Each structure stands twice: as structure tokens, then as C-alpha cells.
Amino acid sequence: MNRAKLLVLQVLVAVALLAIWHVITVYPIFGSVKNAQFFFSTPVDVLARVWRELSGTEIWGHLWITLQETILAFALGAGGGILVGFVFARNDLLAAVFDPYIKAANALPRVVLAPIFALWFGLGIWSKVALGFTLVFFIVFFNVYQGVREVSPTVLANARMLGMNERQLLRHVYWPAALTWMFSSLHTSVGFALVGAVVGEYLGSSAGLGYKIHEAESVFDVTGVFAGMFILAIFVILIDSLVTVIENRLLAWKPGQSNAR
Amino acid sequence: MQELSPAPVAVGLNGSAITFPLKGSATYTAVEGIDLAVRPGEFVAIVGPTGCGKSTLLNAAAGLLAPSAGQVDVFGAPLSGLNGRAGYLFQADALMPWKSAIDNVAVALEPKGVPRQQALEQAKAWLARVGLKSFVESYPHMLSGGQRKRVALAQMLIRDPEILLMDEPFGPLDAQTRQLMGNLLLKLWAADRKACMFVTHDLEEAIALADRVVVMSAGPAARIIGDFPVPLSRPRDTAEIRLDPEFHHIHKEIWASLRTEVQKAYGAEEIA
Ligand SMILES: Nc1ncnc2c1ncn2[C@@H]1O[C@H](COP(=O)(O)OP(=O)(O)OP(=O)(O)O)[C@@H](O)[C@H]1O
Ligand SMILES: [Mg+2]
Numbered sequence: 368m369n370r371a372k373l374l375v376l377q378v379l380v381a382v383a384l385l386a387i388w389h390v391i392t393v394y395p396i397f398g399s400v401k402n403a404q405f406f407f408s409t410p411v412d413v414l415a416r417v418w419r420e421l422s423g424t425e426i427w428g429h430l431w432i433t434l435q436e437t438i439l440a441f442a443l444g445a446g447g448g449i450l451v452g453f454v455f456a457r458n459d460l461l462a463a464v465f466d467p468y469i470k471a472a473n474a475l476p477r478v479v480l481a482p483i484f485a486l487w488f489g490l491g492i493w494s495k496v497a498l499g500f501t502l503v504f505f506i507v508f509f510n511v512y513q514g515v516r517e518v519s520p521t522v523l524a525n526a527r528m529l530g531m532n533e534r535q536l537l538r539h540v541y542w543p544a545a546l547t548w549m550f551s552s553l554h555t556s557v558g559f560a561l562v563g564a565v566v567g568e569y570l571g572s573s574a575g576l577g578y579k580i581h582e583a584e585s586v587f588d589v590t591g592v593f594a595g596m597f598i599l600a601i602f603v604i605l606i607d608s609l610v611t612v613i614e615n616r617l618l619a620w621k622p623g624q625s626n627a628r
Numbered sequence: 629m630q631e632l633s634p635a636p637v638a639v640g641l642n643g644s645a646i647t648f649p650l651k652g653s654a655t656y657t658a659v660e661g662i663d664l665a666v667r668p669g670e671f672v673a674i675v676g677p678t679g680c681g682k683s684t685l686l687n688a689a690a691g692l693l694a695p696s697a698g699q700v701d702v703f704g705a706p707l708s709g710l711n712g713r714a715g716y717l718f719q720a721d722a723l724m725p726w727k728s729a730i731d732n733v734a735v736a737l738e739p740k741g742v743p744r745q746q747a748l749e750q751a752k753a754w755l756a757r758v759g760l761k762s763f764v765e766s767y768p769h770m771l772s773g774g775q776r777k778r779v780a781l782a783q784m785l786i787r788d789p790e791i792l793l794m795d796e797p798f799g800p801l802d803a804q805t806r807q808l809m810g811n812l813l814l815k816l817w818a819a820d821r822k823a824c825m826f827v828t829h830d831l832e833e834a835i836a837l838a839d840r841v842v843v844m845s846a847g848p849a850a851r852i853i854g855d856f857p858v859p860l861s862r863p864r865d866t867a868e869i870r871l872d873p874e875f876h877h878i879h880k881e882i883w884a885s886l887r888t889e890v891q892k893a894y895g896a897e898e899i900a
Contacts, residue, residue, distance in 0.1 A: 521722045528711075529739060531739050539735055543727075571858065
């Protein structure tokens, strides 16, 4: 599809949603306008607040904190996931022994860990990094594990016939295979790093975007909550497009990456 | 069996059988009682109906599969583990999809300790030799099946192995390109005459290329049921040689034995 046309359609969706929102909250269709505005605010107010926030200085400090937490959670989670995924994939006994524990740990809802992390790591950024870590780690771990396990046996046999030793196999076969799978989950894991950060902030902190939203919520400032979500959404889109750029660069060899879309 | 000639056999399969474990305690014996000696400098083609165990045989010669009976000798010494003196061109795609053509070829020299810059230069020359000069930077998914096979051929030959194992290297090519590739292979092979095991399902190709054509029976427990010398002179042109009356004579002889096996494998009543 044509790029410009796509963009127009995407903008149209936003305009339509805003229009519906506007009509519902400004005209008394479902009862009193006051009520509707209390629960949903109005798009004009929200956008004005977003603008005011972004042109101020305070929000940037919060964004910076959230960004730091996201990057740290992602880097540590991905690093740990790659390492453990690799070791488990190459060691059947270890994988078999730890299998139930990994599954149990992954099935645990991470929100219940947030207060414990706050207790352990304090209310600063590290408790949020820890929360994001627990989310990112498992995604990357499962993908890397799968990637190393599912290396094409023919590619592997060929590499061995070329005389490669363990180290060279690791470098030329296992590692690229694992990275491929990791990158295929890049969007998800970066997203989860951010979720960990924001949820952590929301549940207890004194800075960050999640804190901002929580603060607005606690005084029933619905406009503030929506403005916070808007800023979060913009932030997410920016990070995600950055990930896409990195991905296209690193996975140039993959079919359908370079010229599809 | 004792070899009388002084030069040891490059690859010798002696009474080899290969059995695969199936579900439960069942097994499937793919090949059995295989006696095959490939001498240095000899080009042996292996033909047989699909599923008879040709790839299995090459895997055994490569050391990727251990025979369940008998043994594999490489230059007189029993093979254990991988056959480090052999290069193997696999039937399935075996290139590293994350490496460009030139990197795929150059990486083959890394285990030999060739410096990277030098390896890249040699790889470039090899890609030119197999007619892929303008595809140096292409990734495998951007190449056609035949182009990928040629990259794999360069990857195998750049290491200069003493034994070549090739499993239907020209499988995905059209008839004309097959002949061109056959000529290319013969030219490269003639330069230093390695021992060569070449699997194909195309009998004409086998005769055109090889010094000997080995025919296998249909599986299970496939055996070698014919071993035909091809006394055609070299150098050969794979297209022209098909017009040689001697070629027809050999073809007729081998086809007579192959035909019944192919019929068995397909369970067909009659093949024209
Ligand atoms: N890992 C395996 N486990 C069980 N059976 C196998 C295995 N590998 C091969 N076989 C069986 O062994 C037989 C020989 O297989 P092989 O791949 O050697 O055939 P082939 O002669 O190369 O056939 P084609 O010409 O189609 O490539 C087949 O019947 C196949 O089903
Ligand atoms: Mg085969």
C-alpha cells in the first residue's frame, strides 16, 4: 500500500475516535454532560493538557526516569534471557531439571511481585527495573531457547563438516540463530520492559510516567490521567519505531524484511 | 576384503548396514551389506530409486551417521566421528541463512586458520568460478535454488577436501543448466581429481560425469545391485557425450537393472 494513503487512513481513525469522544462529552446524548466529562474529560481539554505538559519541563524528567527504567529492564532481561536460554538449550539435563520451575515462575502474575521488589530495592528505579526484568527475561529466554534448539540440522551438519569447532559453531550458527529469535520478539520484550516500568511506578514511586498517572488518578483528575496515557502512547510509538529501525538493520538477511511492507 | 593395490581406498564401505530407530523398539534398516570402494581420483555416481538410502550412504561416508554393522574406512583408517577429509554438498539447503554468499563461502576457511581478508578474496574468486560474480553480497533467500547450490559448491571446494560427497547437487536445475553445471563440475574436478561420490537420480547425468555408476536396489535393506564402469574418454562434454553410441550402450545396460528397482519403489505396474 501507498505510504501516504496509509498515513491518511491512520490519521482518519484518530480523528474519528476523537470526534466521537468529543460529541459524547460535549453534547448531552447519554444524560448530563457534566457526568460524561467527569468520567471521560474532553478531547480538547486532554490535548490542551498534553500540550501544556510537553511544553513544560517537569514531564521530561518523568519521561527520562521511565526511559532509564525501560532500557535497563530490557538490557538486563535480554542479557539474562540470552545467557540462560543458551545454557539450557545446550544442556538437556539442566533444562529438564529446571523446566517446572521456569514454567511456574513464568506463570506467576508479576504485579504481585511489585511490593516485594519495592521492599527489596526501595522506591527508586531499581524496583521498577526488577519488575520489567521479570517480564523481559522470560520472553527472551523462551525465544533464545527455542532458537538454539531449532537450528536446522542440515545447517548444523554442514557447519560441522566445514570443520568448525564448538566455539566457531557457537559464533556462526547458534548465536545468529538465537539472535534471530530474540529479535523476532524485540517489539514484545521492549513493550514489556516499558509495562514493567510504568506499572512499577504506578504501584509505588515518586517519579516517572506511571507515578504521574497515579498522582492524577488519586485526585480524580481524569484529564490528567488521559493526558498521561496520551503521552505514554506517544512515547511507546517512538520507542517502537526505533526498534523497527534497529530490527531492519540487524535482520537484513531475513526474507521479507528489506522490501516487504 | 584386502585391497591389493598399494594406494589405499579413499572411502571404503565394508559390509556396512545403517539402521534407524523408530518409535518404540522398532527399527528401519535403510541399507545393508554395502561394499563400496572409491579410489583416489575416482568419480563414482550412485543412482537408485527415491528413498533407497543414497543420502544415508553419503551421511555414513561423512561420518554423520555411524553404521550399525560393518565399517567405513577413509584412506585405510577406520572412520570414527566426522570425516574431516571430506567435503559434503547436502541435498537440502545447508547454507547459513544469516550470512551473505561471500560470507558463507569465506567462513569455510576459518577452521583452517586462514586470515579473514584472505578468505574473503578467495571466496570472491570461487564465487566467480561458479558464475556468481554479481551475487557476492546476496543472502541465501535472495538466490534461486540453483544459485544456492553453486554457493554450496564453492563453499565445499574452497576448503580443498580430498573427498567430495555430493547429494543431487543439480537437483533443482533445468536440463540445460544441469549440463552447464556438469561441465563446470568436471572442469573443477579434473584440475586435481579428488575421490568423488556423486548421488543423482538422473542416470544420464551419472553416466556423463562418472567413471563408475553404482546402482542401488529399492529399500528397505537396500543393497548395491550393480556396479558399472563407464569407459568413456575424458575430457567430456556432458551434452555431446550423450550422442556417443557407447553412451547409449552403457545407458541401456544400467537402465535394465535400475528399472525394476524403480518400479519396486513406486509399486508401479509398468514404466514405459
Ligand atoms: N532419521 C531417520 N529415521 C528413520 N528413517 C530414516 C531416517 N533417515 C532416513 N530414513 C529412511 O531411510 C530411507 C533412505 O533415506 P535416504 O534419505 O537415504 O533416501 P535417498 O535415497 O537419499 O532418497 P532421495 O533420492 O529421495 O533423496 C528412507 O526410507 C527414509 O525414510
Ligand atoms: Mg537423498
